Amino acid sequence: MKVMSQHVVVVGSGIVGTVVSIALARKGHRVSVIGADQPDSCEMASYGNAGWLNPGSVVPLSMPGLWRKVPEYLLNANGPLTLRLSAVPQLASWLVRFMAAGCTPRRARAIAAALRPFLHDALERHEALAREAGVPEMIKGGGLLIVYPDRAAYGADALGWSMRRDNGVAWRELEGEELRTLCPGLSERYQFGALITDGGYCTSPGGYTSALATYAAGLGVTQVSGRVSGFRKSGGQVLAVEHAGGEIACDRVVIAGGIGTTELARMLSDTVPLVSERGYHVQVSAQDVALPVPTMMSDLKFGITPMGNEIRGAGQVEFARRGRAPDWRRARIILECIRASFPSARIESFEKVARWMGNRPSTPDCLPVIGVSPHASNVVYASGHGHLGLVSSPYTADIVADLIDGVSRTDIKPYDPARFCRFRL
Numbered sequence: 001m002k003v004m005s006q007h008v009v010v011v012g013s014g015i016v017g018t019v020v021s022i023a024l025a026r027k028g029h030r031v032s033v034i035g036a037d038q039p040d041s042c043e044m045a046s047y048g049n050a051g052w053l054n055p056g057s058v059v060p061l062s063m064p065g066l067w068r069k070v071p072e073y074l075l076n077a078n079g080p081l082t083l084r085l086s087a088v089p090q091l092a093s094w095l096v097r098f099m100a101a102g103c104t105p106r107r108a109r110a111i112a113a114a115l116r117p118f119l120h121d122a123l124e125r126h127e128a129l130a131r132e133a134g135v136p137e138m139i140k141g142g143g144l145l146i147v148y149p150d151r152a153a154y155g156a157d158a159l160g161w162s163m164r165r166d167n168g169v170a171w172r173e174l175e176g177e178e179l180r181t182l183c184p185g186l187s188e189r190y191q192f193g194a195l196i197t198d199g200g201y202c203t204s205p206g207g208y209t210s211a212l213a214t215y216a217a218g219l220g221v222t223q224v225s226g227r228v229s230g231f232r233k234s235g236g237q238v239l240a241v242e243h244a245g246g247e248i249a250c251d252r253v254v255i256a257g258g259i260g261t262t263e264l265a266r267m268l269s270d271t272v273p274l275v276s277e278r279g280y281h282v283q284v285s286a287q288d289v290a291l292p293v294p295t296m297m298s299d300l301k302f303g304i305t306p307m308g309n310e311i312r313g314a315g316q317v318e319f320a321r322r323g324r325a326p327d328w329r330r331a332r333i334i335l336e337c338i339r340a341s342f343p344s345a346r347i348e349s350f351e352k353v354a355r356w357m358g359n360r361p362s363t364p365d366c367l368p369v370i371g372v373s374p375h376a377s378n379v380v381y382a383s384g385h386g387h388l389g390l391v392s393s394p395y396t397a398d399i400v401a402d403l404i405d406g407v408s409r410t411d412i413k414p415y416d417p418a419r420f421c422r423f424r425l
């Protein structure tokens with residue numbers, strides 16, 4: 001189908017906005033990206049994530065029985081979840097809806113099925129994109145490993161693994177010598193592993209976003225640095241995107257503002273109730289940890305990813321009021337988890353390691369927000385990817401490009417921004 005070229009303004013220069021801009025430029029649109037942060041800025045979630053491209057991430061965080069585990073997590077000061085009490089009034093409705101989202105096997109399975117298209121071939125999509133952008137070395141295959149203390153602990157996750165099987169995820173069980181050969185130096189506390197064979201990872205999420213932005217510029221995408229402060233509207237459409245330096249006239253707008261999307265949506269009278277699940281990373285040199293594939297410690301709920309000569313440990317979910325300073329004790333916990341998982345590794349002291357905190361832009365139903373704005377018919381949302389924004393970006397970009405070109409898809413109903421119309425955050 002021949003489509004008319006339009007001027008599309010993409011708000012957000014993280015991984016989602018950047019990959020969307022490439023998809024639109026490929027289709028012949030004139031594209032401007034405006035972001036409050038530069039594509040290599042550590043302020044964005046896209047900079048410091050764990051880099052996992054995991055088809056097995058169909059299993060949502062909201063699962064049956066989560067409500068039973070939450071008190072145990074919260075009471076453990078060194079656990080994977082923390083909720084600052086001052087944040088409770090602000091987050092209560094979101095948390096209730098989140099807990100309910102996957103509270104029965106039927107609901108959790110529906111979320112998994114809706115996440116599948118973003119994940120099942122994400123490694124191939126990123127490999128193709130990285131090749132196209134001239135940085136093929138930034139995407140690696142080889143699988144992803146999830147380790148358990150023993151087979152019984154793996155068995156306790158049976159519902160999650162059956163959801164993975166139902167969604168076409170392949171894995172291999174590893175025990176004893178086979179596990180130790182794949183993951184030398186791994187603590188004896190882990191005796192069982194599941195290697196998800198179709199997965200991979202990004203060796204530098206911030207570097208990748210930046211390289212893709214450079215590639216986008218080569219395709220003619222204009223990059224503007226600035227914070228969007230409003231939208232000039234008429235007749236239910238946005239005519240221009242306003243920022244401190246002036247305004248950018250447009251035919252269409254894509255909102256890919258990460259955690260900033262809630263505020264941008266408010267400017268359009270829409271409701272997109274994103275809450276930040278704050279996460280942390282520490283990056284250590286640990287040259288004596290030979291980690292061939294990213295590895296998740298199921299009991300400690302954190303993952304380690306090889307990043308060049310270093311390894312990045314990432315995890316933690318912290319709910320706090322917007323704008324509160326990072327609590328670096330959360331990063332210290334991750335460092336201690338690395339030490340516990342690789343006891344013989346020589347690892348720098350906490351004071352010497354690089355540390356980072358970022359905002360996962362999370363919806364209460366564990367699904368992204370992709371679709372046309374209920375209050376501005378030429379605006380499309382591409383946000384709310386929570387824990388899965390890197391891996392999901394190419395499929396998201398395809399949906400957005402179709403929506404901009406007026407190609408209808410029947411399968412995007414679960415991501416419709418209008419589902420939150422009545423939600424109050």
Ligand SMILES: Cc1cc2nc3c(=O)[nH]c(=O)nc-3n(C[C@H](O)[C@H](O)[C@H](O)COP(=O)(O)OP(=O)(O)OC[C@H]3O[C@@H](n4cnc5c(N)ncnc54)[C@H](O)[C@@H]3O)c2cc1C
Nearest residue numbers: 013014016036037045046050052228258260279389390391
């Ligand atoms: C610890 C941690 C580990 C993670 N691990 C993984 C993983 O392994 N795999 C995975 O797929 N995902 C992972 N994620 C999630 C992933 O990082 C995010 O889902 C993803 O980066 C979101 O990308 P984004 O482009 O939507 O948002 P961001 O990267 O945050 O970018 C948002 C952009 O919007 C701009 N913006 C916002 N408001 C405005 C405004 N008013 N005006 C102008 N610009 C604005 C910002 O400046 C920025 O450019 C992890 C996240 C964390 C925190």
